[in-house]
Amino acid sequence: MDSPVLVVLDTNVLIAAGFNPKSNSARLVQAVRTGQIRMVWNEAIRREYRATIDRIPMLDWFAFQDMMTPDSRDDSADLSDAGLEPIVDPEDRKFAALARATGAILVTSDDHLLSVRDQLNLIIRTPAELIKSLGLAPPL
Numbered sequence: 735m736d737s738p739v740l741v742v743l744d745t746n747v748l749i750a751a752g753f754n755p756k757s758n759s760a761r762l763v764q765a766v767r768t769g770q771i772r773m774v775w776n777e778a779i780r781r782e783y784r785a786t787i788d789r790i791p792m793l794d795w796f797a798f799q800d801m802m803t804p805d806s807r808d809d810s811a812d813l814s815d816a817g818l819e820p821i822v823d824p825e826d827r828k829f830a831a832l833a834r835a836t837g838a839i840l841v842t843s844d845d846h847l848l849s850v851r852d853q854l855n856l857i858i859r860t861p862a863e864l865i866k867s868l869g870l871a872p873p874l
Contacts (some may be wrong), residue, residue, distance in 0.1 A: 742773070743763075773806055776809045826844065
């Protein structure tokens with residue numbers, strides 16, 4: 735049996751999923767929960783998820799917390815941001831560094847990340863691109 739595809743989800747994917755349960759982002763969240771894809775995360779990313787979601791009154795951190803499973807946590811990866819200089823926002827580099835270190839696909843809707851993806855040594859996809867490439871069904 736093939737291992738699930740590894741992904742690092744940018745915070746904007748969780749936010750989009752929270753606001754639109756029929757979105758491509760929601761489909762990816764559902765795929766993580768059902769084991770179709772495996773989300774890798776670390777403590778710095780979990781803190782950003784929580785801090786951002788807690789600032790949005792219509793969203794609830796507890797709706798996403800179950801995705802942070804211990805077996806998908808990776809705090810040991812080399813998170814050097816060398817080679818990630820094209821990413822102008824240093825806060826975005828932690829997502830790219832984890833994706834690069836673990837061989838995961840970085841999934842984002844962030845135009846700044848998407849605009850430099852051809853300059854980086856990692857795979858960056860939009861939610862729609864990843865869903866199409868994996869042949870995932872629309873959200874339930």
